[in-house]
Amino acid sequence: MTRLLSLFTGVSLAFIVSGCYESPSVTSYEPGVYKGAKDPLMQANKDQRAETMKKRFEMVQTDR
Amino acid sequence: MARMKFLCDAERCIECNSCVTACKNEHEVPWGVNRRRVVTLNDGVPGEKSISVACMHCTDAPCAAVCPVDCFYTTDDGIVLHDKDLCIGCGYCFYACPFGAPQYPQQAAFGVRGKMDKCTFCAGGPLQDNSNVEYEKYGRNRIAEGKLPLCAEMCSTKALLAGDGDMIADIYRQRVLKRGGRPQTWGWESAYGTTG
Numbered sequence: 001m002t003r004l005l006s007l008f009t010g011v012s013l014a015f016i017v018s019g020c021y022e023s024p025s026v027t028s029y030e031p032g033v034y035k036g037a038k039d040p041l042m043q044a045n046k047d048q049r050a051e052t053m054k055k056r057f058e059m060v061q062t063d064r
Numbered sequence: 065m066a067r068m069k070f071l072c073d074a075e076r077c078i079e080c081n082s083c084v085t086a087c088k089n090e091h092e093v094p095w096g097v098n099r100r101r102v103v104t105l106n107d108g109v110p111g112e113k114s115i116s117v118a119c120m121h122c123t124d125a126p127c128a129a130v131c132p133v134d135c136f137y138t139t140d141d142g143i144v145l146h147d148k149d150l151c152i153g154c155g156y157c158f159y160a161c162p163f164g165a166p167q168y169p170q171q172a173a174f175g176v177r178g179k180m181d182k183c184t185f186c187a188g189g190p191l192q193d194n195s196n197v198e199y200e201k202y203g204r205n206r207i208a209e210g211k212l213p214l215c216a217e218m219c220s221t222k223a224l225l226a227g228d229g230d231m232i233a234d235i236y237r238q239r240v241l242k243r244g245g246r247p248q249t250w251g252w253e254s255a256y257g258t259t260g
Contacts, residue, residue, distance in 0.1 A: 034147075039190040041207065046140050053141075
């Protein structure tokens, strides 16, 4: 009975201690750098968008 | 590439609040959140001046500088946007912003703040352009549709201008030359610095 109890204690201790380890992979954090998802708008054709915006501006923003 | 900017001509603004209404309607902005406001200086006194204020999409945005989770980014044309999936609603950007632009919807009891909400220059956010998810989180993406911010497009007196900074400056210069006086590009120095 004593042997069985000590075996059980040993197995339990080994199981509990197995959770105590240090992960070698570290999450590196670059401060001041955007961490979110990429904006699809940024992948669109910039020059084409600039031209469209210019036309729109001339249509709706100029003085009356 | 054009550098997008806002300019409010205080000589022309008549405090009609149509920019505020247009913004709220276009983006279905919830109660308690105002992406744009009209502020009147010396209200009721002859010579009072009104200005329409929202996020000015600063060149060196202080909100982005203080954000602990780095959820801000600037597009190629200078529009400052943020990712609501990263935002933790801490409120640092509100304290940093010289224009009081960041807003927080009350989402629970005891004044618990939700994700920050602000003017997007009608450019949505980092989600599929004009998708339902983008609309629910950030509002309509008019820039992707080839349009300019509705607040400026709706302005009846053309006091509020939005678009390429050079084109806006040309229009404003012509106005000042025509009517005389000195230029008062309200907020431009805070937002865009002296060099722009």
